Amino acid sequence: MxxxxxxxxxxxxxxxxxxxxxxxxxxxxxxxxSIIAIDKNTNKVVAIGREAMQMHEKTHENIKTIKPLKDxxxxxxxxxxxxxxxxxxxxxxxxxxxxxxxxxxxxxxxxxxxxxxxxxxxxxxxxxxxxxxxxxxxxxxxAAIGIGINIEEPMGSMIVDIGGGTTEIAVISLAGIIGNQSIRVAGDVFNTDILEYMRKQHNLLIGERTSEKIKIAVGAAQKDIDNPPDDFEVRGRDLMSGIPKVIKVNYEEIIPAIDKSISKIEEAILKALEESPPELSADIYENGIYLTGGGALLRGLDKRLSKKTKLAVHIAENPLQAxxxxxxxxxxxxxxxxxxxxx
Missing domain, CATH: 3.30.420.40 (ATPase, nucleotide binding domain)
Structure with a gap:
């Protein structure tokens, strides 16, 4: 070199x-x-990435954490x-x-x-x-290139990429997007849904980081899943007494919490399918739908989408990096x- x-x-x-x-x-x-911590007095960078995330929602008045990207x-x-x-x-x-x-x-x-x-x-x-x-x-x-699809072929492929800020749904053929839906419902919205659920159902105030941990530990899109996860201990502040407390949540509780947001993703997928030309629809029927992004890891989501669309749904290998x-x-x-x- x-x-x-x-x-x-x-x-x-x-x-x-x-x-x-x-x-x-x-x-x-x-x-x-994707987060940065800045000193308010000097405007200098204090931390970036993982180090800044550890500070998130724990800072004093001289340091602020910023997530520069939204949706x-x-x-x-x-x-x-x-x-x-x-x-x-x-x-x-x-x-x-x-x-x-x-x-x-x-x-x-x-x-x-x-x-x-x-x-x-x-x-x-x-x-x-x-x-x-x-x-x-x-x-x-x-995402299509990343999972090994030859995008230049005259063959329709449907990609559903569920990230942190957006869910990208696209039908790809001949190196172009034929029909797409981009909705601002994804991982961050799931986190907010869980945070609100904990507040309303358990009178427990939690932060963004904790709601994401709940999603990863016991998040699920439907009850019928393989290898159900163990219950998860959630620590937060009791809204009634103001004292910190611990409760346990299970995956079945989280399903209704994020159900409406998943339904919005389903609707967007159905809309993209409706707008696809008939010849490409035939290709999608044959090839199925490819799920990528962190949201693809939500337990039972592939099965739920398959039931809704009557199509095969494939989770990409290592969807986070596709x-x-x-x-x-x-x-x-x-x-x-x-x-x-x-x-």
């Missing part, structure tokens, strides 16, 4: 609402929560730029400290329902970190994927 390999590098970035994942030289080098798009430009810069530095932690690496090319995935203004914000943030060439790719297309893997493939083969890249 020559000196240029230390000085120049290309990056594939999945800039997600919940997590940011970066690929460099074909390997995942950063996988961190899949940049909500706080300055914080997003600082976060991207900090995560890029993480890529080079083990390299020669004498050099500040230059990133010639970046491919960043974006939601399919994004506006032109929101696209510009993503591109500007990337360029301000030093990238010479910035390309963007829609998340469903990146989008960034596809973004990495597009970065490696820029010329081959030029038609699906946005500049």
């Amino acid at each position: 020559g000196i240029l390999d230390f000085l120049y590098s290309d990056l594939a970035i999945d800039l997600g609402t919940a997590n940011t994942v970066i690929i460099s030289k074909g390997k995942i080098v950063v996988d961190e929560p 899949g798009v940049i909500a706080n430009y300055q914080a997003a730029e600082l976060m991207i810069r900090g995560m890029i530095k993480m890529v080079n932690n083990n390299k020669w400290k004498l050099f500040n690496p230059l990133f010639h090319r970046m491919v960043i995935c974006i939601p399919s329902g994004i506006t032109d203004v929101e696209k510009r914000a993503v591109k500007d943030s990337a360029e301000h970190t030093g990238a010479k060439e910035v390309y963007m790719i829609y998340e469903p297309i990146a 989008v960034v893997r596809g973004t990495g493939v597009a970065l490696k083969n820029l010329n081959a994927y030029k038609s699906v890249l946005i500049t």
Whole structure:
């Protein structure tokens, strides 16, 4: 490996609402929560990623934690730029400290329902970190590439990517999106649903981090699931007495809490199926629906969607990394994927 390999590098970035994942030289080098902690007095970065997440909802008046992305798009430009810069530095932690690496090319995935203004914000943030060439790719297309679908074939494939901020539903054929639905109902909304349920049903006040832990530990989309999880201990503040307390919740309790949000995802999938041309509908009937993103890990969701659509539903292998893997493939083969890249 020559000196240029230390000085120049290309990056594939999945800039997600919940997590940011970066690929460099074909390997995942950063996988961190999309959050930053800033000192209010000096405006300097205190922590980024996992370290900042540990501070979230536990800070004093001089430190604030910011999640720069909301509903899949940049909500706080300055914080997003600082976060991207900090995560890029993480890529080079083990390299020669004498050099500040230059990133010639970046491919960043974006939601399919994004506006032109929101696209510009993503591109500007990337360029301000030093990238010479910035390309963007829609998340469903990146997910399809990441799970090994040949997107250039005249064969319809339906991708349902349930992330932190958005659920992206797209029918892909001939390297393009034929019909898509992008709804702002995903993992973060499930967390809010659980938080509200705990407050109303148990008079227990919990934070975002705890509601996410509940979702991961005992979250389920229906009762009929394989290997039901053990009950989960939840710690929070009793709204009546104001004293901390502990209760146990089981997976059957969480089903009604997130039921309405899952129904919205079902409706969006049915709408995308309705809008598909008949020949592509035949392909989808044959191939089924592919689930990617963190939401794909929700217990019983594949079975529930299969019942609703009467179609086979496949959970991608390692669904959390499908989008960034596809973004990495597009970065490696820029010329081959030029038609699906946005500049």
